[in-house]
Amino acid sequence: MNEGLNKPEYEIPPEMKHSVAITTIDRIYNWSRRSSIWPMMFGLACCAIEMICTAASRFDLARFGMEVMRPSPRQSDLMLVSGTVTKKMIPQIVRLYNQMPEPKYVVAMGACASGGGPFKEGYNVVSGVDNYIPVDVYIPGCPPTPQALLNGLITLQKKIDTQSIRDVRWYKKGTSETIPVPVLGPDIMDPREYDLLRQYTFQKLNPENINQPSVAEQEKGS
Amino acid sequence: MSAQVVTENVDLLEKFPQSVKQDDRAGYAGYIVSADHLLEVVRFIRDDMGFDYLASITGVDYLPNGLMEAVYHFYKTSGGPGLVIKTQVDREQAAIPSLVSLYPGADFQEREAWDLLGIRFDGHPDLRRILMWEGFAGHPLRKDWHEPYYEEEGKPYKSRWPEGKVYRREDKNPFHKNVDYPAGFDPDKWVPDDDSTLYASVNKISSAGGESGIKTDYVIVNMGPQHPSTHGVFRMVVALEGETIRALKPVMGYLHRNHEKIGERNTFLQNMPFTDRLDYLSSMSNNFGYALAVEKLMGIKPPERAEYLRVIMAEFTRISNHLFAIGSLLNDMGAYFTPMLYAIEERELILDIFEATAGSRIMCNYFRFGGVARDLPEGVEEKMRDLAFKRLPRKIDELDLYLTNNEIVKARGEGVGVLTPEQAIAYSASGPVLRASGVPYDIRRADPYSIYDRFDFDVAVRYHGDVYDRYLIRVDEMRQSVRIIQQALNGLPKGPIQEGKPQYLVRVPAGEAYGRVEAPKGELGFYVVSNGKANPWRYHVRAPSFVNITALETMAKGNKVADTVAILGSIDIVLGELDR
Numbered sequence: 050m051n052e053g054l055n056k057p058e059y060e061i062p063p064e065m066k067h068s069v070a071i072t073t074i075d076r077i078y079n080w081s082r083r084s085s086i087w088p089m090m091f092g093l094a095c096c097a098i099e100m101i102c103t104a105a106s107r108f109d110l111a112r113f114g115m116e117v118m119r120p121s122p123r124q125s126d127l128m129l130v131s132g133t134v135t136k137k138m139i140p141q142i143v144r145l146y147n148q149m150p151e152p153k154y155v156v157a158m159g160a161c162a163s164g165g166g167p168f169k170e171g172y173n174v175v176s177g178v179d180n181y182i183p184v185d186v187y188i189p190g191c192p193p194t195p196q197a198l199l200n201g202l203i204t205l206q207k208k209i210d211t212q213s214i215r216d217v218r219w220y221k222k223g224t225s226e227t228i229p230v231p232v233l234g235p236d237i238m239d240p241r242e243y244d245l246l247r248q249y250t251f252q253k254l255n256p257e258n259i260n261q262p263s264v265a266e267q268e269k270g271s
Numbered sequence: 272m273s274a275q276v277v278t279e280n281v282d283l284l285e286k287f288p289q290s291v292k293q294d295d296r297a298g299y300a301g302y303i304v305s306a307d308h309l310l311e312v313v314r315f316i317r318d319d320m321g322f323d324y325l326a327s328i329t330g331v332d333y334l335p336n337g338l339m340e341a342v343y344h345f346y347k348t349s350g351g352p353g354l355v356i357k358t359q360v361d362r363e364q365a366a367i368p369s370l371v372s373l374y375p376g377a378d379f380q381e382r383e384a385w386d387l388l389g390i391r392f393d394g395h396p397d398l399r400r401i402l403m404w405e406g407f408a409g410h411p412l413r414k415d416w417h418e419p420y421y422e423e424e425g426k427p428y429k430s431r432w433p434e435g436k437v438y439r440r441e442d443k444n445p446f447h448k449n450v451d452y453p454a455g456f457d458p459d460k461w462v463p464d465d466d467s468t469l470y471a472s473v474n475k476i477s478s479a480g481g482e483s484g485i486k487t488d489y490v491i492v493n494m495g496p497q498h499p500s501t502h503g504v505f506r507m508v509v510a511l512e513g514e515t516i517r518a519l520k521p522v523m524g525y526l527h528r529n530h531e532k533i534g535e536r537n538t539f540l541q542n543m544p545f546t547d548r549l550d551y552l553s554s555m556s557n558n559f560g561y562a563l564a565v566e567k568l569m570g571i572k573p574p575e576r577a578e579y580l581r582v583i584m585a586e587f588t589r590i591s592n593h594l595f596a597i598g599s600l601l602n603d604m605g606a607y608f609t610p611m612l613y614a615i616e617e618r619e620l621i622l623d624i625f626e627a628t629a630g631s632r633i634m635c636n637y638f639r640f641g642g643v644a645r646d647l648p649e650g651v652e653e654k655m656r657d658l659a660f661k662r663l664p665r666k667i668d669e670l671d672l673y674l675t676n677n678e679i680v681k682a683r684g685e686g687v688g689v690l691t692p693e694q695a696i697a698y699s700a701s702g703p704v705l706r707a708s709g710v711p712y713d714i715r716r717a718d719p720y721s722i723y724d725r726f727d728f729d730v731a732v733r734y735h736g737d738v739y740d741r742y743l744i745r746v747d748e749m750r751q752s753v754r755i756i757q758q759a760l761n762g763l764p765k766g767p768i769q770e771g772k773p774q775y776l777v778r779v780p781a782g783e784a785y786g787r788v789e790a791p792k793g794e795l796g797f798y799v800v801s802n803g804k805a806n807p808w809r810y811h812v813r814a815p816s817f818v819n820i821t822a823l824e825t826m827a828k829g830n831k832v833a834d835t836v837a838i839l840g841s842i843d844i845v846l847g848e849l850d851r
């Protein structure tokens with residue numbers, strides 16, 4: 050049981066090996082978190098089917114302590130973005146992310162969630178959920194096989210192992226940052242980008258500005 | 272080329288000489304009806320010619336001619352070939368009378384054509400956008416509408432092929448994102464849609480007064496898009512009186528991936544893997560429908576062995592889909608995950624066969640025009656035999672034994688969410704939903720495609736139209752599929768699996784075709800229009816989940832909230848196909 054928990058520098062007499070562990074706070078903190086990650090029950094598209102298969106009979110997510118899927122964001126630690134993120138859905142996804150308590154992690158499962166995937170050029174498709182929320186692990190594949198998903202989750206566990214209670218963001222002073230919810234306008238609008246947006250639509254309105262450097266070029270220069 | 276629609280002896284041309292003319296464009300069939308007389312003609316088609324089933328409505332933007340065309344496919348639930356009519360109007364002021372008063376099943380399909388093509392359907396009771404949101408700029412399927420990542424009309428794009436460079440499309444966008452805004456747009460003045468039209472439409476129906484005749488205040492509740500019972504990102508807005516549902520409006524589009532727009536940029540073959548992602552629980556059936564439509568246009572047929580392989584794969588898909596559907600229906604009823612685990616165990620074995628043959632578990636991309644992509648590798652036929660003759664029949668019996676007479680399944684299912692046969696036909700329901708309501712309509716029998724006419728199987732039918740029957744019919748259908756697979760395996764001939772040489776860029780003559788198959792969820796149709804170029808001019812998917820959901824409100828009204836979850840589960844929707 051204390052495998053992975055014990056700090057190897059400390060010798061424990063063999064007869065006590067099963068009942069005693071000597072460890073650091075960071076280790077026990079991370080060990081318990083990484084072994085009971087509760088993912089949010091949240092399926093977006095085809096990848097969600099492979100996620101269900103991963104959780105089910107053959108691949109059995111319970112081996113990693115992750116089988117407790119919670120439909121409510123307030124009880125979950127991990128948002129598994131399993132599928133195509135659309136513009137119509139992204140406000141809800143950001144809202145769900147904001148509702149998750151710290152510590153929270155995001156895994157982008159599949160090509161769509163990572164970068165738009167096969168539907169990238171679609172007018173209602175967001176090219177990757179990381180346009181709006183921070184992602185911890187990306188899993189390639191369309192869809193990633195259950196083995197690939199498991200590998201991604203193990204990668205997440207490894208990431209958790211490297212964190213230290215001293216500098217994790219959720220023990221810092223102040224509240225954690227909420228991400229402004231995108232707005233459905235004539236196209237999806239990110240409130241953080243309104244200045245750029247105004248500049249762009251103004252330039253588009255006045256064709257005489259066309260000879261001036263475009264917004265994109267200005268961006269590059271700055 | 273596309274002579275698939277054979278018309279009746281009753282001649283529409285004789286009956287309506289002024290308003291109906293033959294569609295004589297090369298490669299086209301059916302009739303063109305003038306918009307002013309559409310309702311009259313369609314009433315005749317329904318009442319006198321007996322075409323009681325409106326399978327599909329869609330639109331085509333003929334930009335070079337300045338025309339917007341609505342295309343209607345009618346069938347008879349007693350079987351036989353269909354009838355296709357079209358209405359053409361000026362694309363700048365596209366307005367066509369709505370058919371909702373004659374065929375309630377037209378409701379969502381017309382809303383979709385309005386949303387994506389901007390065809391206004393006069394007389395539609397609730398013409399709102401359906402897949403995109405209110406306030407979205409433009410009607411994206413119009414040929415002169417360009418998406419933010421637009422490069423060229425059709426693939427392969429010159430910038431990338433044959434000797435172009437690879438670059439990330441977002442690097443060319445000032446926002447580094449997939450967005451674009453109209454000129455002069457000011458975000459500060461923008462008032463986002465607050466769903467008031469949606470709630471108004473729920474209220475319109477609910478304010479008529481309850482059963483008691485006393486007007487009560489209804490509570491409006493939103494379920495979804497993030498809700499464990501909606502099988503994905505689907506949203507229902509319900510008006511409740513106590514716990515009883517008085518009105519329900521589905522809200523969709525949260526997974527609208529612009530399948531059709533992308534499909535019209537793709538080459539014909541490039542669309543094949545995209546069809547996998549429509550109903551991602553049954554990719555083989557999706558391949559089937561699309562392959563049929565394009566083969567009709569090309570006028571080719573696959574060789575014998577390929578036909579058998581297609582049928583075997585499609586029927587295995589049906590079994591795996593129904594297993595999943597029953598598992599999740601039981602989840603919805605509260606048998607949390609135990610039946611699902613058993614169902615998935617069997618499904619995994621079927622997926623093994625797909626993976627060995629096609630290379631992928633759920634995105635098979637297996638069909639080609641005039642054949643299939645690969646032959647069976649060694650050992651797979653034995654695996655199939657083992658499943659079809661031994662394991663699956665036993666497992667289906669087991670499922671039947673434990674679930675069918677289970678008290679809770681009966682209590683939650685019997686008499687809940689009833690859809691009468693008349694309603695089912697009127698709402699254009701198809702597949703298990705239609706057959707559980709007592710209409711023995713199965714395209715494999717009614718209008719056989721591929722080699723289904725060679726097999727001996729029964730069309731499963733149940734008569735109560737409730738949740739319980741929609742469960743039972745899936746068990747029945749799995750048994751029939753096993754029968755078909757057994758016969759197909761016994762008759763599987765040797766030989767080539769592809770007609771001619773496999774080609775990357777296929778030649779598709781100009782014309783139209785509607786290919787439809789009996790997919791696990793119902794009638795899956797592909798309406799493809801070619802203008803002789805490398806890309807389809809129009810590519811429309813008539814998705815069974817999308818059309819079946821039209822009847823959801825009728826099924827749910829008068830039931831309790833908790834039952835809606837079971838009713839939705841019994842329709843068996845998949846969002847990839849519903850939203851496309």
Ligand code: SF4
Pocket residue numbers: 094095096097131132133158159160161162166167190191192193548
């Ligand atoms: S990555 Fe592929 S399988 Fe996953 S959601 Fe996107 S299209 Fe579907």
